[in-house]
Amino acid sequence: MATAERLRLENIVKEYPGCRxxxxxxxxxQAGEIHALLGENGAGKSTLMKIIYGVIQPDAGTLTWxxxxxxxxxxxxxxxxxxxxxxxHFSLFETLTVAENIALSLPAAQARDxxxxxxxxxxxxxxxxxxxxxxxxxxxxxxxxxxxxEIVRCLIQDSSLLILDEPTSxxxxxxxxxxxxxxxxxxxxxxxxxxxxxxxxxxxxxxxRATVLRQGRVTGECNPGEITTDDIARMMVGNETPLSTQxxxxxxxxxxxxxxxLNYQTRDPFGTSxxxxxxxxxxxxxxxxxxxxxNGQDELLRALSGEAKVNNDxxxxxxxxxxxxxxxxxxxxxxxVVPEERLGxxxxxxxxxxxxxxxxxYGQGMISKGWVGLGKVxxxxxxVVEQFGVRAAGIDSAATSLSxxxxxxxxxxxxxxxxxxxxxxxxxxxxxxxxxxxxxxEALVKLRDEGAxxxxxxxxxxxxxxxxxxxxxxxxxxxxxxxxxxELSIEKLGQWMAGDxxxxxxxxxxxxxxxxx
Amino acid sequence: MxxxxxxxxLAATVIAGTPLLLVALxxxxxxxxxxxxxxxxxxxxxxxxxxxxxxxxxxSLAIGVLAAMLGGVMMSMLFALMAxxxxxxxxxxxxxxxxxxxxLSSFVGSGYVGQAIDGFDKIAIPLLSDIPVIGQxxxxxxxxxxxxxxxxxxxxxxxxxxxxxxxxxxxGESPEAANANGLxxxxxxxxxxxxxGAMAGLAGAYLSLAYTPMWTENMTAGRGWIALALVVxxxxxxxxxxxxxxLFGAASILHLVLQGLGWQSSTELLAMLPYVVTILxxxxxxxxxxxTRLNTPLSIGQPYRPxx
Numbered sequence: 001m002a003t004a005e006r007l008r009l010e011n012i013v014k015e016y017p018g019c020r021x022x023x024x025x026x027x028x029x030q031a032g033e034i035h036a037l038l039g040e041n042g043a044g045k046s047t048l049m050k051i052i053y054g055v056i057q058p059d060a061g062t063l064t065w066x067x068x069x070x071x072x073x074x075x076x077x078x079x080x081x082x083x084x085x086x087x088x089h090f091s092l093f094e095t096l097t098v099a100e101n102i103a104l105s106l107p108a109a110q111a112r113d114x115x116x117x118x119x120x121x122x123x124x125x126x127x128x129x130x131x132x133x134x135x136x137x138x139x140x141x142x143x144x145x146x147x148x149x150e151i152v153r154c155l156i157q158d159s160s161l162l163i164l165d166e167p168t169s170x171x172x173x174x175x176x177x178x179x180x181x182x183x184x185x186x187x188x189x190x191x192x193x194x195x196x197x198x199x200x201x202x203x204x205x206x207x208x209r210a211t212v213l214r215q216g217r218v219t220g221e222c223n224p225g226e227i228t229t230d231d232i233a234r235m236m237v238g239n240e241t242p243l244s245t246q247x248x249x250x251x252x253x254x255x256x257x258x259x260x261x262l263n264y265q266t267r268d269p270f271g272t273s274x275x276x277x278x279x280x281x282x283x284x285x286x287x288x289x290x291x292x293x294x295n296g297q298d299e300l301l302r303a304l305s306g307e308a309k310v311n312n313d314x315x316x317x318x319x320x321x322x323x324x325x326x327x328x329x330x331x332x333x334x335x336x337v338v339p340e341e342r343l344g345x346x347x348x349x350x351x352x353x354x355x356x357x358x359x360x361x362y363g364q365g366m367i368s369k370g371w372v373g374l375g376k377v378x379x380x381x382x383x384v385v386e387q388f389g390v391r392a393a394g395i396d397s398a399a400t401s402l403s404x405x406x407x408x409x410x411x412x413x414x415x416x417x418x419x420x421x422x423x424x425x426x427x428x429x430x431x432x433x434x435x436x437x438x439x440x441x442e443a444l445v446k447l448r449d450e451g452a453x454x455x456x457x458x459x460x461x462x463x464x465x466x467x468x469x470x471x472x473x474x475x476x477x478x479x480x481x482x483x484x485x486x487e488l489s490i491e492k493l494g495q496w497m498a499g500d501x502x503x504x505x506x507x508x509x510x511x512x513x514x515x516x517x
Numbered sequence: 518m519x520x521x522x523x524x525x526x527l528a529a530t531v532i533a534g535t536p537l538l539l540v541a542l543x544x545x546x547x548x549x550x551x552x553x554x555x556x557x558x559x560x561x562x563x564x565x566x567x568x569x570x571x572x573x574x575x576x577s578l579a580i581g582v583l584a585a586m587l588g589g590v591m592m593s594m595l596f597a598l599m600a601x602x603x604x605x606x607x608x609x610x611x612x613x614x615x616x617x618x619x620x621l622s623s624f625v626g627s628g629y630v631g632q633a634i635d636g637f638d639k640i641a642i643p644l645l646s647d648i649p650v651i652g653q654x655x656x657x658x659x660x661x662x663x664x665x666x667x668x669x670x671x672x673x674x675x676x677x678x679x680x681x682x683x684x685x686x687x688x689g690e691s692p693e694a695a696n697a698n699g700l701x702x703x704x705x706x707x708x709x710x711x712x713x714g715a716m717a718g719l720a721g722a723y724l725s726l727a728y729t730p731m732w733t734e735n736m737t738a739g740r741g742w743i744a745l746a747l748v749v750x751x752x753x754x755x756x757x758x759x760x761x762x763x764l765f766g767a768a769s770i771l772h773l774v775l776q777g778l779g780w781q782s783s784t785e786l787l788a789m790l791p792y793v794v795t796i797l798x799x800x801x802x803x804x805x806x807x808x809t810r811l812n813t814p815l816s817i818g819q820p821y822r823p824x825x
Contacts, residue, residue: 055697076699091694093687095811104687105698108680137811269807 004031005067006161006192007052012061014047021047022058023216029161034183034193036203036224039213040236040433045196046088048213049163052194053085054078079105084154088165092138092146094270099134102153125152128182139270143292144175151182162186163194168202169459172292173494180206198236200229212236237434247445247467252282255318256453257304257422262314262323264303272296272477274303279472279482281422281453286444287482288456288468291497296477297457298340301426304455305337306330317422332363334421338411338428342404346411349400353392353410356399357381361418380417388413389439405436412443423447426457441467461490475499520650526770527654532728534766535665536561536720536737541744541751541758542665542672543716548748549676550709551689551816552600555611557717558741559618560592564721566626569732573634582661582722589718590711592618597710601703604820615741623734636730637661661723668716673755685709689814692821702821717741743792750799753812757802765795 007029014022021044029035039045050056052063054072062069065081072078075085092101099118103111111117118134125132130148138146147167154162164183168176183193183206197203203210204224212220212235220235262277274296281287291297302308303315306327315323317333327337339345347356357380358366366376381395390410392402399407408428415423425444429437444467448454457474458464464471465485472480473496480501495501540557547554554560567588572581592614599610637659645656655666676682685705688695692702720740725732743765751757768791775787803809 053697074699075697079699085697087697091691091697093690093694095690095813095815096683096687100683103680104683104695104700111680139811267806269810 005029006031006033006065007194008064009048009052010062010064012048012051012058012063014044014051014056014058020216022051025061025213025216025218027211027218029192029194031160031192032187032190033209034187034195034207036207036210037194037196037213038198038200038203038210038232038236040198043213043236044216045213046165049085049165049194049196052078052161053083053163079157079159082158082160083163084157084159084161085163086147086150086154086165086167088167088169092149094139095137097135097137098132098141098149101138101149102134102156105153106157120156121152124155128152128155128185129178130182143170143294144172147171147179155186159191161192161194163196165196166198167195168197168199170293172497173461173490174498176202200224200232203232204229214238233434247441250284250286250448250469252285252469253451254283255280256283257281257455258316260314260316262303262310264299264308264310266299266308272299274299274477277303277479279479281455283421283453284448284451285469286448286454286456286467288458288464288471288485289474289479289482290458290461290464290471290493291474293459295475297426297474299477300474300479301337301339301424301457304424305335305339331360334419336360336415336418336420336423338408338415338423338425340426340430342407342411343400347399347407350398352398353385353390353395353402354378354381356410357384357414361414364418384410384413384417387417388443403433405432408432409436409439409443412440416443416447419450420447420452422453422455424455424457427459428456429458429460429463437463461493465490473497473501475501522774524650524653526767526774527650528657529770530763530766531654531658531662532766533769534763535662536723536728537740537744537747537765538669538759538762539665539720539723540717540741541747541762542668542755543713543720544744545748545751545753545755545758546672546676546685546716547709547713548817549689549753549814550685550706551692551814551819551821552597552706552710553607553611553818554593554596554600554614554710554713555608555745556592556596556614556618556741557713557744558737558739559615559622560589560714560717561618561721561724561737561741562622562735563592563618564589564718565725565736566622566629566721566732568718568722569634569725570626570629572726573629573632578637578726581726582719585722585726586715586718589714589716589721591714593710593714593717596714597707600820601706601710604822607818607820619735626732626734629732630734631731633731634726637727659727661719661727664719665723669755669759676755686814689816692816692819696821696823702823706821720744743795746796747799750796750803752803752809753814757799761795761799764798765791768794 005028009025009027012022012025025048037045037048051058054074054077063072099114099121102121103117121132121134125148130152132145132148132152138149147170167179171179187193195207207224210222210224211218212232214236224232258280259277262274264274266273272295277300299308303310306325306329310323312321312324315321317335322330322333343349348359354377358372358377361380364380366373366380378395384390385392385395388409390413391406402410412428428440432440444454444456456464456468468485470482470484471488472482473493475497476499480496540561544554544557564585568581568585571584572578596610596614599605600607639657639659642656646652676686684700688700688702688705696702721737724736747758747761751761772787772790776784
């Protein structure tokens with residue numbers, strides 16, 4: 001088998017100030033093997049991949065490629081050897097065309113003849129069932145199509161090892177199936193694939209072998225097809241953390257939020273405009289909105305938070321029109337918002353947790369006659385940290401010094417303690433470790449049980465199915481009907497995420513029906 | 518106005534627009550790589566004074582031009598060292614460069630104030646210069662005007678059709694992605710900054726060797742700043758920079774013509790005309806946000822530090 005071993009890593013160590021990202025990692029990938037690299041955020045997966053792709057150099061350890069030990073000089077060197085990488089946040093240039101993007105990573109001689117390159121792109125992309133138009137600008141492509149560009153770019157260079165960094169996190173279930181078909185075909189043709197993910201079911205479906213990382217160390221190697229997802233999860237998170245929250249169904253109360261044909265024309269040229277959004281939320285329920293990133297989720301959040309103003313009557317809170325009012329007014333009425341970007345929008349990175357509390361909780365008796373009652377603010381921040389298990393050096397530490405999970409717990413806690421009537425949360429557990437995710441889910445459920453309405457915008461379907469009483473999907477700025485989760489299959493949701501759902505008119509009647517029922 | 522006057526005004530327009538065209542083309546290339554160099558004014562002044570000194574000393578205008586470009590490059594390398602290698606704040610580094618250039622050019626040029634030399638002569642291109650109006654406007658000019666037009670075509674084709682131009686645009690849009698693709702971000706940015714410096718030096722030389730063949734302190738009169746605005750409002754497109762530069766040239770000639778014709782308006786208001794007209798027209802042109810964004814180098818102003 002020695003000759004068939006494509007890549008071997010031994011004792012890889014990479015140290016950053018304050019953290020050992022990789023601590024003696026071993027990894028071996030065979031020819032034609034689909035090998036999963038599993039681990040939580042911060043487990044050291046990304047660092048390891050960057051080492052394999054030559055972006056960074058390891059502090060110690062050896063890398064063996066097709067039986068020859070070597071030191072990678074950089075990404076260009078790795079590509080020459082046949083190592084291709086598909087990044088999680090794509091390394092594409094949005095203002096260039098597909099062909100130009102691909103030409104940039106090819107040797108000059110191969111890229112010179114543009115029409116030949118166009119033909120080759122068409123050939124390769126069609127051979128693997130991922131049709132692409134070389135002349136289109138990348139900014140006009142969907143996320144799924146952009147990923148194809150990255151993959152085709154690697155394939156054109158005859159890669160024999162393809163690294164995919166969480167490739168499915170941005171795709172609809174149907175797109176995932178197409179991707180998997182392509183990957184299986186590649187594997188049959190002898191191309192090795194290193195598949196980074198934290199979605200265990202997918203890994204079980206696709207991969208031949210898996211290596212699990214935790215805190216920079218390998219904690220297990222297995223054949224994922226032979227063991228359960230819970231076993232793998234244990235290897236990923238250790239024994240201390242609970243793996244999920246138990247969610248009991250809830251009894252929704254009175255109508256709280258209603259949108260009537262809400263339209264919002266975005267001014268961002270790469271944004272998505274909202275069209276005729278109709279939905280209703282009741283007190284004491286969690287409603288989920290699934291969707292592939294960039295389909296209007298951000299605009300919806302802005303329209304609800306008041307950052308974007310809409311037609312006054314198209315947005316009603318407890319029967320009061322609020323479409324015209326700004327964030328401060330809506331906050332006073334009990335609307336709390338947890339945006340997707342933690343640093344920069346949810347919290348000011350360089351400010352302390354105390355100051356960040358003041359930003360949205362100022363209405364909680366912290367200000368009198370224009371003066372800030374610093375004691376009260378500190379008290380509030382302390383309560384958030386304590387009640388929501390935020391791990392930080394103290395309430396005076398800067399927001400940016402917290403890990404993603406802890407900062408998110410802080411932001412959710414800051415909003416939850418204000419006892420909002422409506423909480424809109426966008427991707428609250430994105431990039432958060434399992435332990436924090438569980439805590440965040442618990443906080444959302446508790447808020448619901450206390451009688452708040454929660455709107456959960458997320459790309460994580462497991463999360464949505466677990467927490468939501470009703471859910472739907474958003475696609476190209478249009479919202480599908482919101483139906484009880486028990487009546488919705490994952491296939492149907494997948495179709496809805498791709499835009500295949502009944503129109504707004506039917507939507508309203510569905511809504512009314514459920515309101516009556 | 519009669520035909521002769523119009524022809525003369527148009528010819529003067531081209532001359533007045535040329536230094537602006539040169540410096541703005543250089544800055545455009547520089548900004549397309551993601552580096553904003555606010556030191557244009559300083560580099561132009563150094564180009565002007567070094568070019569003039571070299572031409573006076575050696576008696577050769579060509580050597581003067583080369584020395585000016587070299588001076589511009591050296592100034593720009595000072596900037597690149599700070600803003601590219603050391604990843605300092607580009608705005609601060611650029612402003613410092615301008616202040617430094619203004620002071621240094623006055624200092625080294627103090628002995629040359631008031632001296633006069635014979636500047637570039639007009640060269641009439643055979644046949645082409647016989648075309649009515651256009652022949653006088655475009656083909657009876659000095660060598661540097663022709664050079665500026667050639668450089669315009671070169672920059673245009675470079676950005677649009679060449680692989681190197683593609684790399685430049687890629688680096689300017691996302692240095693991280695460029696690095697992941699194996700492109701050498703810092704090298705590209707250095708070359709772009711150097712080109713910007715050479716062009717600023719050349720623009721300075723045009724002022725002190727052709728436009729008004731002499732040296733006076735601050736003779737660039739804010740053209741470096743106008744060039745910076747021009748590049749932004751031209752949405753980083755060379756053809757719009759050309760238009761903007763000549764528009765500025767036209768407006769600055771027009772205010773002289775209007776005064777000559779005895780317009781009873783305040784001189785100060787008329788002197789504002791070129792700046793206002795240029796910016797107004799380019800603002801109107803850059804109205805479409807999608808088109809603008811396609812050309813905007815997204816990483817502009819952000820230092821890039823390669824990960825270790």
